[in-house]
Amino acid sequence: MSKGKTEEAKETVTGVDIGVALLDQSGAVRYANDTIRHWLGPTDSWMKAGLELLISKSRISDILNSGEAVHWRTTLSGLDLHVSAHPDRRAPSGPGIVLVAYDMTPLKKMQERLAEAKAAGDELDAIIQNSYDAIYIADTNGITLKTNDAIERLTGIPKEYYIGKDLRYLEKRGIVEKSVTFEVIRQKNPVTVIQENALGRVLLITGSPVFNEQGEVIRVVTNLRDISELNRLREELLQLRKFHAGDEPVVIASKAMERVIELANRVADTDTTVLLLGESGVGKEVVARMIHRNSKRYEKGAFIKVNCGAIPQELLESELFGYDSGAFTGAKKNGKPGMFELAHEGTLFLDEVGELPLHLQVKLLRVLQDQEFHRVGGVKPVKVNVRIVAATNRDLKKMVAEGSFREDLYYRLYVVPIEIPPLRKRREDILPLIRFFLDKFNRKYQTAKHFTEDTLNLLKEYSWPGNIRELSNLVERLLVTTPSHEIRPEHLPPLTGGNLPGRENSISEKERRKGPAEPDFGVLEKIGESDGLQAALEQLEQRILAAAFERYDSSYEVAKALKISQSTAIRKAYKYGIRGKKREGRKTYSQP
Incomplete structure (x- = not known):
């Protein structure tokens, strides 16, 4: 060199x-x-x-x-x-x-820092992505930088559609109402607004500024929370009443059940006989327990329940009245007290009293009159002090006319009749009961699942032939079998026991899954007369929308073709469960 x-x-x-x-x-x-x-x-x-x-x-x-x-x-x-x-x-x-x-040491340290920064970035992305609330990040020009999957649940539009879009463009298209981002940039302070979107959801929207070292706003982070459910809960809470029957509360929101509870409380502190009437599963036992709990007998005696329809007739007498020694083969040496004796000073609840055979009706009548009876095989009368609350889902008056129920016993039981209406006649109680059982079984199974708004609307419309018992069983079943935290309409089992009011005439789920078809104007001839104009119009609207979403690539084009706003097209597609064309391996609403 x-x-x-x-x-x-x-x-x-x-x-x-x-x-x-x-x-x-x-x-x-x-x-x-x-x-x-x-x-x-x-x-x-x-x-x-x-x-x-x-x-x-x-x-x-x-x-x-x-x-x-x-x-x-x-x-x-x-x-x-x-x-x-x-x-x-x-x-x-x-x-x-x-x-x-x-x-290589500085380079290795730099690589470690980069790896740490990447891990922190990945963790932040995971946190944003798994947030139940929608999170929306935009720069100072109103360009969308990042959002999460929750945005699709709130708006019906996939998050990929928003990335890179100018918020002014989204406002113009009706996808977003007046954005808080520009207001945050102007004020340089957090801004909170409440808006209702195209899907009818009430959103609490809070935008917060992110500053650089010079004090300039460089990002706006917006949080969107669906408060529709909170508003409903608040309204229900204002109406909700809870009364206790044993360890479990009686949850009511309807005027009809309020009258039932008021009457039950009024007679609770007396010894009068009460007859509870109503369909199976409406909660007759719960009301009976509440009567006992609010009576003077609560501190003195027990609440004893006997299901007269569940005990074989040959054993029913000994179960009710007991037996003495040697009354029959296999009897205990010292005999056995019956349910009347066990309920001494307390309350005896005779469920399904209409199933009592005639010979026991006579014996029951004597107890009601004299407060005494004989054990099976016994010779001495047994004195008791028992309050009778009976219940039945049968028409006892009709049974009296047919001769299968004693008239004198009927009038002895029919002192204070309390009829408990079925759930289909007190729909105000359905959602509070669903939430009560949801909370109960979430605690039991240590889960945190919830129903979507659409699922609750379907359950509210169901006729519930099994009443509260069916409702409780269904909520427990859904909590156990649903894999996700969110219980959606597709998780509901076929509710074959009753119809969904307002849905009997709509297109079936099976038909809906066949995919969109061309508009069928002949539907008016098929259903117009029997089911009414509204049902015909809804089916026609659904089929036209389905065909449009199949034909066009975006909700914007659908809206343009049908001469409606884009937000209306999205809202109606969401209402009818219409899905757009497949993109990137998943089904979404097609967007421009």
Whole structure:
């Protein structure tokens, strides 16, 4: 290497954090930059001896003989060095070696920081993505940078559609109402508004500014929360009443049940006989327990329940009235008290009293009149002080006319009749009961599942032939079998026990899944007369929308073709469960 070039190399590499040295063929150091000197220490210890710590003399000889560069890794004073040695045969002073070494430690630290930053970024993305609320991030120009999957649940539009879109464009299309982003930028403070979107959801929207070091807004982070459910809960809470019957409360919101509870509480503190009437599963036992709990007998005696329809008739008498020793083969030596004796000073609840055979009706009548009876096989009368609450889902008056129920017993039981209406006649109670059982079974199974608004609307419309018992069983079943935290309409089992009012005449789920069809104007002839104009119009609207979404690539084009707003097209598609064309392996509403 010429002197001029050597000086130029010195100026270039001096002070650079890369070690550079020039060695002759014996390994003596012709030149070493400051980095090499810093790594190796005082020159007296190594300048004459050469750079043995970095390259051995045998390797120098091999490189000069082969004429090829060699690369290797080594450590020096805790440094992780990458070393390259190149032969130099053109130097005036004879063949030599150009040695270049750089420390990998800063690069490794930088890589670690990058990995940590990536992990933090991935974690932040995961947090944003898994947020139940929608999160929307835009820059100062109103361009959407990031959002999460929750935005589709709230608006019906996939998150991919929003990325890169100008909020002014979204406002113009009716996808977004007046955006809070620009107001946040203007005020440089958080802004909160409440808006109702095209799907009828009431959203609490809060935008917050993100500042740089100069105090300028560089991002706006917006949180969107669906408060429709909270509003409904608030309204229900204002109407909701809870009364206790044993360990479990009686949940009511309807005026009809309020009257039932009021009457039950009014007669609770008396000893009058009560007859509870109503369909199976309406909660007759719950009301009976509430009557006992609110009576003077609650502290004195027990609440004893007898299901007259569940005990074989040949055993029913001994169960009710007990038996004495030797009453029949297999009887206990000391006899056995019956339910009347166990209920002494308390309340005896005779469920399904209409199932009592005639010969026991006579015996029951005597207890009601005289408060005494004979055990099976007994000769001594047994005196008791028992309050009778009976219940039936049968028409006792009709049974009296048919001769299967004694008229005198009927009037003895029919002192204070309380009829409990079925759920289909008190629909105000359905949602509070669903939420009560949802909370109960969430705690039981240690889950945190919830029903979507659409699911609750379907359940509210159902006729519930099994009443509260059916409702409770269905809620428990759905909590156990639904894999996701959100219980949606598709998770509901076929509700064959009753119809969904308002849905009997709509297109079936099976038909809906067949896919969109061309508009069928003949539907008016098929259903118009029997089901009414509204049902015909809804079916016609659904089929026209389905055909339009199949034909066009976007909700914008659908809206344009049908001469409606884009938000209306999306809302109605969501209402009827119409899905757009497949994109990127998933079904979504097609968007422009």
